[in-house]
Amino acid sequence: MATNDKQPRKLCLIASKGSLDMAYPPLILANSARMTGIETHIFFTFWGLDIITKKKMNNLNVATVGNPSMHPWFHIPTWLGAIPGMSAAASWMMRKEIDKLDFPPVGEFVEMLVDAGAHIYGCKMSMDMMKLTKEDLVDGAEVLGAMEFMEISEGAQIIFV
């Protein structure tokens, strides 16, 4: 029957960035997916590992240099973005704005997703490169190789952030 052919929907997110602004898109998409009952997997790789690394997840920063969109929003001229302390100030402002939208800080958001049944993985290769072990990652995170990710993502919608 036609309904037998239809697989339940599955979403595989790859989070590869560790900046505050690019940490939120995979978390928000995963959250919406779980609220809609979609099977959800997030694979944290390269700089994205910071999002699930206990010592870093609550100290992510937004880039004030190399992001032309950032400056008009924060009324900062491009060249001023390179001044020490400017990135910290912009990150503080963004955290405040995110809080106003009722989204939790990164660490809390990740834990909420684990509780909501999202599967969270650290990329084995990136962890080796950055000398991280499973103990450095948030509780509930598994360690996964790229080959295993290919298996899990069969039939899934894949989003690389």
Added chain:
Amino acid sequence: MATNDKQPRKLCLIASKGSLDMAYPPLILANSARMTGIETHIFFTFWGLDIITKKKMNNLNVATVGNPSMHPWFHIPTWLGAIPGMSAAASWMMRKEIDKLDFPPVGEFVEMLVDAGAHIYGCKMSMDMMKLTKEDLVDGAEVLGAMEFMEISEGAQIIFV
């Protein structure tokens, strides 16, 4: 019958960057999709909102810092990228190159896509964060939440830029 099971092809693009160079990939992909008759949706979120914000869409800049690929192409040494005015000069050069390829400027390109039947959305959450209303967006753009995006993207190929 087998043909009944096949859904028409659908493409959902998420545009999250507001730099000139990363504004074009989602627009070009959407354009190719529409020309092939594919149902096309573009969800503009975070810095990507600049692409459909009336006051910003025609003034996007390319980053000269934080983009190692940029420098050899424009023959600019990395450290010089931080000099005031350098980003504007590089953006001017890129606009000229894009024009030579017969692609329209960003604002015109977005309007062309709306006319071609692409669905254009501003991300509600990002709009709240940046204090934007529907009136700030290009004509034809709708406002959409992340949950609604999950519904629309069911069965679609999703591309996050």
Added chain:
Amino acid sequence: MATNDKQPRKLCLIASKGSLDMAYPPLILANSARMTGIETHIFFTFWGLDIITKKKMNNLNVATVGNPSMHPWFHIPTWLGAIPGMSAAASWMMRKEIDKLDFPPVGEFVEMLVDAGAHIYGCKMSMDMMKLTKEDLVDGAEVLGAMEFMEISEGAQIIFV
């Protein structure tokens, strides 16, 4: 029969970044896909063209500015990232780490993927913009337009890096 409806799995990667750190994710994903027998296509566009350009592929750099994740890892304060030579030093360190993980340098990795049956394309439009011809690209690369990419990617999982 149900099995007739199921297409073999196909992966289409779009590589749009030319930095050393963002060159590896599409190559590693393509490699895992080929090792699992998945039909694999990589479309190199914008700065991603550097990855398959003979004169550039072995000289990719990592950005030390505009990447907040980079600094704690290399113990470099943000503002120091703008100092001339810092990007070269960080790139050298990353190449060493990648070598320890037994991944080949970028040029060799691309050739390995071609040998393994991955399809490699340079984006025609980007090549025109950067004044590149097929001779500038690594052996085995084809030149492809965005419209043709839409055809090839029908029924595929698409990953934009």
